Amino acid sequence: MKRLAACLFALALLPAAAADPPGRVGRLAWIEGEALAFTDPETGWEGARVNTHLTSENSVWTEPRSRAEVRAGSIALRLEETSQLDIARLDDNELHAHLARGSLAVRVRFFEKGESIFITTPGARFQVRGNGRFRIDADAGRGESRLTVFTGSARLEASGGAVIVDTGRAVVVTGGDRPSYEFETAVTTPIDEWALARDERFADGQASRYVSPRMTGWEDLDAYGAWRDEPEYGTVWYPTRVEVGWQPYQVGRWAYVRPWGWTWVDDAPWGYAPFHYGR
Numbered sequence: 001m002k003r004l005a006a007c008l009f010a011l012a013l014l015p016a017a018a019a020d021p022p023g024r025v026g027r028l029a030w031i032e033g034e035a036l037a038f039t040d041p042e043t044g045w046e047g048a049r050v051n052t053h054l055t056s057e058n059s060v061w062t063e064p065r066s067r068a069e070v071r072a073g074s075i076a077l078r079l080e081e082t083s084q085l086d087i088a089r090l091d092d093n094e095l096h097a098h099l100a101r102g103s104l105a106v107r108v109r110f111f112e113k114g115e116s117i118f119i120t121t122p123g124a125r126f127q128v129r130g131n132g133r134f135r136i137d138a139d140a141g142r143g144e145s146r147l148t149v150f151t152g153s154a155r156l157e158a159s160g161g162a163v164i165v166d167t168g169r170a171v172v173v174t175g176g177d178r179p180s181y182e183f184e185t186a187v188t189t190p191i192d193e194w195a196l197a198r199d200e201r202f203a204d205g206q207a208s209r210y211v212s213p214r215m216t217g218w219e220d221l222d223a224y225g226a227w228r229d230e231p232e233y234g235t236v237w238y239p240t241r242v243e244v245g246w247q248p249y250q251v252g253r254w255a256y257v258r259p260w261g262w263t264w265v266d267d268a269p270w271g272y273a274p275f276h277y278g279r
Contacts, residue, residue: 022091026054026072027216027272030198033066033081040258051265051272053257059086062102067191069198073214074110075117078198079103080191096120099138105195106134108152110213121145124173125157132167133199135192145173148186156181210235217273224270239270248275 028037028048037048038059048060054070061084062068070077072090079085083102089095094116101122108117108131117128121138124145128134132152138145147154148170156163156171158179165171170184205222212218225239239246252266264275 022055024073024090024092024214025216025276026058026070026087026090028052028054028060028068029071029076029217029220029272030069030269031066032068034063035066035068035079036061036063040256049265050267050269051252053255053260053263053265054087054090055258056087056089056091059084067194071216071219073216074108076105076107076109076195076198078105078107078191078195080105080189099136101138101140103138103189103191104136105191106136107195107199108132108134112214121173123175123179127155127157127162129153129155133192133195135189143174147171147173148192150186150188150192207237210237211273211277215273215277217270217276220270221273224268237274239268239274242268 028050031048031050035048036045037052038045039052039054045061048068054060060068060070060079062079062081064081066081068079070085072095075095077085080103083104084100085104086098086100088098093114096118098120104119106119106128108128111130119126119128119136121136122140123143126136126147130152133150134152134154135148136146147156147165149165149167151167153164153166155165156173158181163171163181168186170186171181172184173179173181202219205219206227207218207221210227221237224241225237227235227237230236249264251268252264252271254262255265257263266272266275
């Protein structure tokens with residue numbers, strides 16, 4: 001325990017050093033089965049691992065019978081099997097992504113004034129307007145896109161203007177270059193049930209008392225550690241589910257992450273926030 005205490009992390013509670021631009025970055029937070037990630041044009045698609053950093057011009061693909069969760073601050077993006085998400089832009093105020101095919105469950109917990117969240121498909125452009133739970137489906141074979149709103153509000157942007165979609169409703173877009181749309185009642189699918197179960201795991205966590213929920217990776221801290229007051233540092237977080245003799249920077253890898261440069265990518269499920277934001 002003495003050795004472990006020496007390796008404490010004080011997360012974002014002391015004055016922060018200047019952040020590398022952009023300040024917000026995504027992480028591959030969870031994988032069930034197999035997934036691929038495209039993070040560097042020089043290396044192309046590679047097998048995805050938990051805590052892989054994701055930012056502008058990065059992509060994620062899920063193999064059959066697989067799912068993946070991407071976290072960017074307080075936003076969760078969850079992909080069903082055989083789905084491809086291309087992140088066009090991710091910075092402090094914008095998330096613009098493209099669902100090339102498949103299904104994407106979106107959860108926004110702390111939408112801020114001036115924030116911009118757009119998800120496009122091959123046939124439609126959708127804007128999330130605030131906190132809520134949403135699902136977007138892209139079926140290229142049928143030329144169909146769907147936006148389902150379980151809570152919150154979003155809108156479909158079309159050539160003739162914007163169409164608002166509120167809680168409990170869905171809009172289906174078809175027609176390619178000359179799209180048409182129709183409204184339906186929201187219906188849940190297995191990816192929605194899985195996404196909701198994932199959300200419930202973090203509903204009563206203590207981490208949000210000590211760090212900003214806009215800090216990517218905060219949601220995994222409570223399950224793998226504890227918060228304590230230390231006279232020298234204030235409130236700090238300790239990892240508690242580690243092996244005897246654990247030391248930081250031992251289980252993981254160094255990766256070149258554009259635009260930051262060489263970055264430590266820890267293999268522990270809790271390892272993103274402490275190593276990226278730790279003080």
